[in-house]
Amino acid sequence: MDAKRLAIVVGASSGIGAETARILAGQYEVLLVARRADRLRALADEIGGEFVAADVTSAEDMRRLGEIVRERGRGPGLVVYSAGVMRPSPVHRTGVEDWDHVLSVNLRGAFLLARELIPVLEPGSRIVLVSSVAADKGQPNLSAYAASKAGLERFAESLAAELEPKGVAVHVVAPGPTATPLLDLPGTSPFQLEAVRVAEVVDWLSRLPTDVVIKKITLRAPVKGPFAREGHDR
Numbered sequence: 001m002d003a004k005r006l007a008i009v010v011g012a013s014s015g016i017g018a019e020t021a022r023i024l025a026g027q028y029e030v031l032l033v034a035r036r037a038d039r040l041r042a043l044a045d046e047i048g049g050e051f052v053a054a055d056v057t058s059a060e061d062m063r064r065l066g067e068i069v070r071e072r073g074r075g076p077g078l079v080v081y082s083a084g085v086m087r088p089s090p091v092h093r094t095g096v097e098d099w100d101h102v103l104s105v106n107l108r109g110a111f112l113l114a115r116e117l118i119p120v121l122e123p124g125s126r127i128v129l130v131s132s133v134a135a136d137k138g139q140p141n142l143s144a145y146a147a148s149k150a151g152l153e154r155f156a157e158s159l160a161a162e163l164e165p166k167g168v169a170v171h172v173v174a175p176g177p178t179a180t181p182l183l184d185l186p187g188t189s190p191f192q193l194e195a196v197r198v199a200e201v202v203d204w205l206s207r208l209p210t211d212v213v214i215k216k217i218t219l220r221a222p223v224k225g226p227f228a229r230e231g232h233d234r
């Protein structure tokens with residue numbers, strides 16, 4: 001039997017990334033990435049994976065991650081980028097540091113990671129970028145977040161145009177509001193997806209042949225009625 005291929009899950013210490021790592025562990029050797037080493041260690045022990053504590057906003061950390069992957073000899077079969085932060089606030093009260101941080105984690109980090117890993121991606125491998133329904137529609141208090149996710153989706157299109165001819169698939173998965181620590185805020189809608197639903201979609205994508213082009217999958221949160229939706233879309 002073939003050895004399991006490597007899946008790298010970035011943002012694996014919590015929420016959607018952690019559920020995705022759990023579900024992928026049956027099919028792949030999983031390498032968990034995020035900043036909180038204690039949480040990564042606990043999950044790695046649970047699912048039998050490995051971890052690298054790294055900050056996606058650091059070009060140096062992403063270079064180190066690239067080196068660790070190159071040393072393994074074979075590139076990953078799957079890369080999932082699920083690192084993200086939100087920091088909601090109206091534009092006039094958004095600090096420059098907060099704006100830069102949201103753009104840096106949600107968008108720049110995906111670029112830093114991709115530029116390190118692309119050289120080791122073989123035909124038949126794939127990248128999944130976790131976006132949000134906020135990419136499609138600007139909303140109050142979410143200017144930085146919505147801009148970062150819209151940027152991530154345009155970045156994904158460019159990445160796909162460069163990588164599909166090399167046999168590497170690129171997908172965007174855009175969930176609606178999902179019950180994770182990111183949404184642990186006052187006033188959020190009680191109608192939320194379970195993180196495992198998003199993980200199941202990533203798992204499903206990972207089983208398709210890479211010549212099947214699925215640019216984007218959107219997951220709607222449950223609604224209680226057609227006109228009764230509360231809160232914002234994340």
Ligand SMILES: NC(=O)c1ccc[n+]([C@@H]2O[C@H](COP(=O)([O-])OP(=O)(O)OC[C@H]3O[C@@H](n4cnc5c(N)ncnc54)[C@H](OP(=O)(O)O)[C@@H]3O)[C@@H](O)[C@H]2O)c1
Binds near residue numbers: 014017182
């Ligand atoms: N929850 C929602 O309603 C929702 C809806 C649509 C899309 N999304 C997207 O889904 C993705 C996962 O979010 P989640 O809901 O699962 O939130 P979460 O539970 O807060 O998880 C966020 C993950 O991002 C990691 N992260 C944050 N900053 C990082 C950094 N500088 N370097 C490395 N990792 C970093 C965190 O790890 P560390 O803190 O340990 O670094 C954590 O693992 C995000 O891209 C989010 O925008 C979420």
